[in-house]
Amino acid sequence: xxxxxxxxxxRFSTPEGEVCAVNNVSLQVEAGQCLGVVGESGSGKTxxxxxxxxxxxxxxxxxxxxxxxxxxxxxxxxxxxxRLRGVEFSMIFQDPMTSLNPYLRISRQMTEVLVEHRGISxxxxxxxxxxxxHLVGIPEAEKRFRMYPHEFSGGMRQRAMIAMxxxxxxxxxxxxxxxxxxxxxxxxxxxxxIAGLGRKLDMATVLITHDLGVIAGLSDRVAVMYGGRVxxxxxxxxIFNSPQHPYTKGLLESMPRLDTSSxxxxxxxxxxxxxxxxxxxxxxxxxxxxxxxxxCHAEIPELRTIGEGRVxxxxxxxxx
Amino acid sequence: xxxxAMNQTETTQQPILSVRDLKVYFPIxxxxxxRRTIPLKAVDGVSFDLYPGETLGVVGESGCGKSxxxxxxxxxxxxSGGSVVWLGHHIEGLSATEMKKYRxxxxxxxxxxxxxxxxxMTIGDIIAExxxxxxxxxxxxxxxxxxxxxxxxxxLLPLMINRYPHEFSGGQCQRIGxARAMILKPRLIVCDEPVSALDVxxxxxxxxxxxxLQDTFGLSLIFISHDLSIVRHISHRIMVLYLxxxxxxxxxxxxxxxxxxxxxxxxxxxxxxxxxxxxxxKQRLVLEGDLPSPLSPxxxxxxxxxxxxxxxxxxxxxxxMTDVNGAHQVxxxxxxxx
Numbered sequence: 239x240x241x242x243x244x245x246x247x248x249r250f251s252t253p254e255g256e257v258c259a260v261n262n263v264s265l266q267v268e269a270g271q272c273l274g275v276v277g278e279s280g281s282g283k284t285x286x287x288x289x290x291x292x293x294x295x296x297x298x299x300x301x302x303x304x305x306x307x308x309x310x311x312x313x314x315x316x317x318x319x320x321r322l323r324g325v326e327f328s329m330i331f332q333d334p335m336t337s338l339n340p341y342l343r344i345s346r347q348m349t350e351v352l353v354e355h356r357g358i359s360x361x362x363x364x365x366x367x368x369x370x371x372h373l374v375g376i377p378e379a380e381k382r383f384r385m386y387p388h389e390f391s392g393g394m395r396q397r398a399m400i401a402m403x404x405x406x407x408x409x410x411x412x413x414x415x416x417x418x419x420x421x422x423x424x425x426x427x428x429x430x431x432i433a434g435l436g437r438k439l440d441m442a443t444v445l446i447t448h449d450l451g452v453i454a455g456l457s458d459r460v461a462v463m464y465g466g467r468v469x470x471x472x473x474x475x476x477i478f479n480s481p482q483h484p485y486t487k488g489l490l491e492s493m494p495r496l497d498t499s500s501x502x503x504x505x506x507x508x509x510x511x512x513x514x515x516x517x518x519x520x521x522x523x524x525x526x527x528x529x530x531x532x533x534c535h536a537e538i539p540e541l542r543t544i545g546e547g548r549v550x551x552x553x554x555x556x557x558x
Numbered sequence: 559x560x561x562x563a564m565n566q567t568e569t570t571q572q573p574i575l576s577v578r579d580l581k582v583y584f585p586i587x588x589x590x591x592x593r594r595t596i597p598l599k600a601v602d603g604v605s606f607d608l609y610p611g612e613t614l615g616v617v618g619e620s621g622c623g624k625s626x627x628x629x630x631x632x633x634x635x636x637x638s639g640g641s642v643v644w645l646g647h648h649i650e651g652l653s654a655t656e657m658k659k660y661r662x663x664x665x666x667x668x669x670x671x672x673x674x675x676x677x678x679m680t681i682g683d684i685i686a687e688x689x690x691x692x693x694x695x696x697x698x699x700x701x702x703x704x705x706x707x708x709x710x711x712x713x714l715l716p717l718m719i720n721r722y723p724h725e726f727s728g729g730q731c732q733r734i735g736x737a738r739a740m741i742l743k744p745r746l747i748v749c750d751e752p753v754s755a756l757d758v759x760x761x762x763x764x765x766x767x768x769x770x771l772q773d774t775f776g777l778s779l780i781f782i783s784h785d786l787s788i789v790r791h792i793s794h795r796i797m798v799l800y801l802x803x804x805x806x807x808x809x810x811x812x813x814x815x816x817x818x819x820x821x822x823x824x825x826x827x828x829x830x831x832x833x834x835x836x837x838x839x840k841q842r843l844v845l846e847g848d849l850p851s852p853l854s855p856x857x858x859x860x861x862x863x864x865x866x867x868x869x870x871x872x873x874x875x876x877x878x879m880t881d882v883n884g885a886h887q888v889x890x891x892x893x894x895x896x
Contacts, residue, residue: 279757391848421849422784422829423828426827450832451830453832455831455837457834475834475835489758493787494791496786496829504766506762526759
């Protein structure tokens with residue numbers, strides 16, 4: 239197993255009290271595999287991986303086990319972590335403009351990583367960086383290499399971010415909403431690129447998104463998060479064809495489909511996403527759930543196995 | 559009977575809104591030593607009719623001019639050319655005072671639900687504000703009564719009337735925005751990306767709400783969005799914009815089943831479907847490159863730099879909107895080629 243997250247819990251202390259953003263989350267990613275992590279804002283999907291990368295805000299505390307390639311990486315010293323970040327695993331973010339330094343040319347930002355981590359010369363680093371810009375489909379890479387981020391379009395910046403993340407040939411790429419800020423035609427380009435690179439470089443990917451459409455084409459497995467917990471995890475086919483958690487089912491039904499036409503009202507999930515500071519005593523989805531019964535109100539459902547490689551956190555035996 | 563049906567049967571129904579060759583340009587100061595202004599053509603010649611009870615979806619990518627179009631129609635931006643006829647009256651270029659009598663009937667809902675609400679006003683005052691401007695004769699109690707009724711209509715508890723916007727979630731803030739737009743009982747609402755900032759599970763709630771209100775009050779809607787699935791769900795007719803120009807207009811069945819413009823085809827095929835089997839089989843038509851700068855749009859057809867069908871004619875001659883059939887127009891020299 240390339241990445242194994244066990245019982246990860248992340249809390250933030252805020253003036254209004256403690257917020258539990260990630261609650262006892264366990265996830266696995268095999269080498270070369272793509273795991274999709276779906277959830278709405280506040281579901282904890284990003285914080286799981288920020289915790290893993292050691293990128294939590296100052297008021298955040300995390301506990302649990304994160305094994306990468308058999309090595310526990312949670313709580314490592316910064317210096318130690320820096321030997322792994324960007325080398326063994328990389329992360330790209332939603333908004334490429336805020337992740338790139340506007341004062342530095344792309345060349346400087348890209349070669350820095352290689353010189354730092356690989357100890358090669360500026361010149362070798364430049365050659366490698368240009369090669370990667372080619373790989374991610376940036377036209378006139380030599381010329382672009384010397385430009386500043388603001389001279390790039392949104393799609394091009396995201397390509398540059400991906401190229402930077404791949405400089406040291408990581409075994410795992412974590413992409414946090416990589417296409418949310420992009421237009422659909424550019425999104426299609428970037429998704430094709432990520433899928434192609436994953437195959438070509440035999441790299442595992444974690445795709446964090448709120449868009450079930452994005453997950454469907456790319457992922458092998460899908461984990462659905464709600465209120466800081468994983469509520470269902472299964473293969474991509476099972477998630478889309480026979481969702482077993484009412485939230486997963488509700489999400490799928492609430493989306494209008496491009497390939498069908500209907501004048502009927504959409505199946506909206508009633509209510510609001512949970513307030514992490516005032517989570518219900520029982521299942522956090524219970525107030526919005528059509529299937530809820532007495533037990534759901536009183537007792538938090540544990541994640542349990544419901545089939546081969548399939549888990550869900552729901553008291554309900556089965557939903558049709 | 560829905561607006562689209564009325565439209566197709568060509569009854570004597572008059573359009574509620576007629577837009578002809580609408581242009582909205584922004585002057586941009588360029589050049590270093592010799593200053594000059596060049597026009598940024600955000601909307602460049604858009605025409606359509608909107609019928610009572612009808613929803614026109616406007617789709618396109620960022621920078622295509624869809625929001626500018628909405629604001630140009632409502633005279634929140636002054637058009638640089640063309641005409642906007644609201645119930646027989648030319649409203650293009652009217653001053654704010656002259657527009658006031660039409661404002662009651664023309665409203666807008668914005669994308670960012672929290673940013674479009676004044677944080678220092680209670681939601682009761684926010685929803686009531688259009689009433690204080692347009693119906694000053696109402697007493698405080700009458701106004702409150704109307705606000706409470708409207709809150710109930712959009713799914714907010716009337717007892718929340720004295721709360722402030724920050725106490726509400728994104729979806730609830732959007733309900734407040736809808737209530738403010740609806741309180742004057744308008745006949746047209748421009749919805750500018752009303753659900754893009756909301757979580758997936760909340761989007762459906764707001765879409766259903768807007769549709770319900772349309773059915774109840776016979777509203778006409780201009781629904782601006784980049785999300786083709788939602789536009790398909792809510793619209794009767796759809797307009798595809800690219801760099802301020804109309805590429806294709808059709809009723810929704812024709813547009814999605816039988817797109818004629820290469821840009822529409824690419825847009826539709828780019829949307830990922832929530833279905834792993836379909837996604838894996840799908841032949842995606844991926845467009846090369848990025849949107850050209852609107853300051854120096856390509857000559858002829860603005861889409862030609864990314865178009866798989868582009869030929870010499872496309873660089874020389876701007877394609878006109880031509881009829882595919884009565885309910886379907888396209889601006890492409892080569893639309894008959896498959």
